[in-house]
Structures are given as structure tokens and as C-alpha cells.
Amino acid sequence: MTGSQASVDRSIAPKAPPFISKGGAVLLDRDGVITQQTQFVNAPDDLQLIDGAARAIARLNRAGWPVAIITNQGGIAMGYLTEAMLHTIHAHLKELLAEGGARLDAIFYCAHHEHAKLPEYKSDCCCRKPQIGMLEQAREALNIDLSKSVVVGDRTTDIQAGIAAGCATILVETGSAGEDGKISAIPDATVADLPAAVDLILSVPDSDA
Ligand SMILES: [Mg+2]
Ligand SMILES: [Zn+2]
Numbered sequence: 732m733t734g735s736q737a738s739v740d741r742s743i744a745p746k747a748p749p750f751i752s753k754g755g756a757v758l759l760d761r762d763g764v765i766t767q768q769t770q771f772v773n774a775p776d777d778l779q780l781i782d783g784a785a786r787a788i789a790r791l792n793r794a795g796w797p798v799a800i801i802t803n804q805g806g807i808a809m810g811y812l813t814e815a816m817l818h819t820i821h822a823h824l825k826e827l828l829a830e831g832g833a834r835l836d837a838i839f840y841c842a843h844h845e846h847a848k849l850p851e852y853k854s855d856c857c858c859r860k861p862q863i864g865m866l867e868q869a870r871e872a873l874n875i876d877l878s879k880s881v882v883v884g885d886r887t888t889d890i891q892a893g894i895a896a897g898c899a900t901i902l903v904e905t906g907s908a909g910e911d912g913k914i915s916a917i918p919d920a921t922v923a924d925l926p927a928a929v930d931l932i933l934s935v936p937d938s939d940a
Contacts, residue, residue, distance in 0.1 A: 755880030756797035756836070756873055757932060758866060758898065759788075763885035763906015764925055765800070766824070773812040775823035781905055783926040785831020790929050792834055797873050799837040801865045801882070801892075808847035817842075837872055839865040860884075861891035861914060866898065883928045885909065890916040901928045 762768045765788075767779040791798050806812050812820075821838055828834065841864070847853035858864030870877050882893030885906030891914050893900035902909045902918040903925060909918075922928050 753879065753935065754876050755878070755898070756799055756869060756875040757791050757929075758799050758801050758869055758880055758882045758893070759925070760860075760882075760884035760886070760889045760906075761800050761802040761824075763908075764883055764903055765828075768885070768906040771806060771811060772820060773806065774816065775820050778820060778824055778827065780827055780831075781925060783924065785828045785833045787926040787929040788828060788833035788835070789831055790933060792832075794933055796932070797836045797875060798834075799839060799869050799873060800835060801860070801869065801889075802838070802840045803860050803888075804840045804842050805844035805847075805859065807842035808844035808849055808852035810848045814842060837869065839868050839872075841865060860886075861888040861895065861916075863892050863896040866892060866896040881928075881932055883925065886911045887914045887916045890918045893918075901931065903928055 759765055762772060765781060765784045766772065767781055770777060772778055788798055804817055807814055807817060817840065825835060841856060841858040843852050843854040843856040843859055845855045856862070856864065866877060869875065878897045880898045881901060882889060882898045883901045883903060884890055884893070885903050885908060887909060890900045890902055894916060900918040902921045903923070904921065905924045920931060922931060
């Protein structure tokens with residue numbers, strides 16, 4: 732149909748957000764996005780998935796999107812949990828997600844804090860969100876284009892990191908729902924929860940083979 736420049740099926744296709752394109756990854760905050768933020772998560776039993784989170788990630792897996800977690804874990808710097816415990820927690824998280832058919836391509840965390848109680852973690856580092864260090868780690872490890880990636884978060888610091896790294900950004904209304912008040916950062920879209928964010932991401936044409 733070279734004679735027509737009209738995109739004939741646009742009116743019947745699901746609404747495609749123009750700010751998302753294929754070729755990147757979906758970079759998810761953990762607490763308040765995948766897991767409930769009802770308390771500190773300092774042990775595996777503290778983990779509780781947000782409704783529909785595993786199935787939502789499984790849909791991204793099936794559509795071919797790399798999926799990674801990008802999480803600030805300053806509790807390690809404060810001595811609330813060790814890095815070994817964090818790995819145990821994440822192993823349990825992977826089990827919970829696997830029960831819903833979902834898998835993660837990578838998990839990136841920042842254990843630092845500028846007010847750390849443990850000196851070895853005391854750092855105003857470049858990876859703690861809203862800094863973009865973990866997004867750059869994801870770019871190297873997953874070989875992705877950040878300008879084609881989507882950050883999904885529940886805090887302004889997640890959104891600011893995504894914007895600073897050139898990603899599309901989606902704020903979810905679970906967890907802190909953007910009301911942490913830390914900084915001012917305007918997301919590309921605001922949706923109810925992770926399943927709704929995945930609906931938006933997968934409404935991009937060609938995201939399903
Ligand atoms: Mg969060
Ligand atoms: Zn860090």
C-alpha cells in the first residue's frame with residue numbers, strides 16, 4: 732500500500748504511546764511496584780507480591796522485553812540487612828515470580844547511603860536513584876538502548892533517574908504512588924499498577940510477534 736501514507740489500522744489498534752519503542756528493556760523498581768511496601772523487607776518472609784505482578788512480568792517475558800529490577804537498598808548501609816540476606820530475599824522473589832511464570836533478566840541494587848551506619852557503605856554514590864548508575868549498569872549488562880527503555884516506579888526518585896537516563900517513565904499508583912515528595916519529576920504516564928503499566932508497554936505496535 733505504498734500509495735497511501737495513512738496508517739490504516741491506527742484507528743483499530745490499541746492506543747500506542749509514542750514515548751515507548753522496542754529495543755530497550757523494562758526496568759522496574761522493586762518495593763511498591765512488584766512487592767508490597769507495607770514494611771521494610773529485611774527477610775524473605777517480608778516479601779509479598781502486588782496483585783498481578785508476576786503475570787504482568789510474564790507477559791513482558793513472552794513479548795521479548797528484557798526485564799530487570801533497579802532497587803535502592805540503603806537498608807544494607809544502615810545495617811538492617813546484609814548483602815547476603817538481600818541475595819536470599821531475591822532468590823525467594825524469583826521463586827514467587829516463577830510461580831506466576833515470570834523471570835527476571837537481572838537485578839541491580841545500590842547498597843550505599845550517604846548517612847550509612849556501616850562505613851564501608853557510606854557513599855554519596857552514583858548508583859542510588861535518582862542517580863543513573865544502576866541504569867548504566869543495566870545498559871552494559873543487558874546490551875540495551877536506554878533511550879528505548881522504560882522505567883516503572885512508584886517514587887519521584889525512580890522517575891527522575893529514568894528521565895536523566897533518557898528512558899520513558901511510568902509512575903504506578905501502588906506503593907508511594909509518587910507522593911514521596913522527594914523531588915519534582917513528571918512521568919510520561921501514570922497508571923494504577925504494574926499490570927496496567929505492562930498493558931501500556933505492550934500496546935506498542937509489533938511488541939507481540
Ligand atoms: Mg519503590
Ligand atoms: Zn550505590
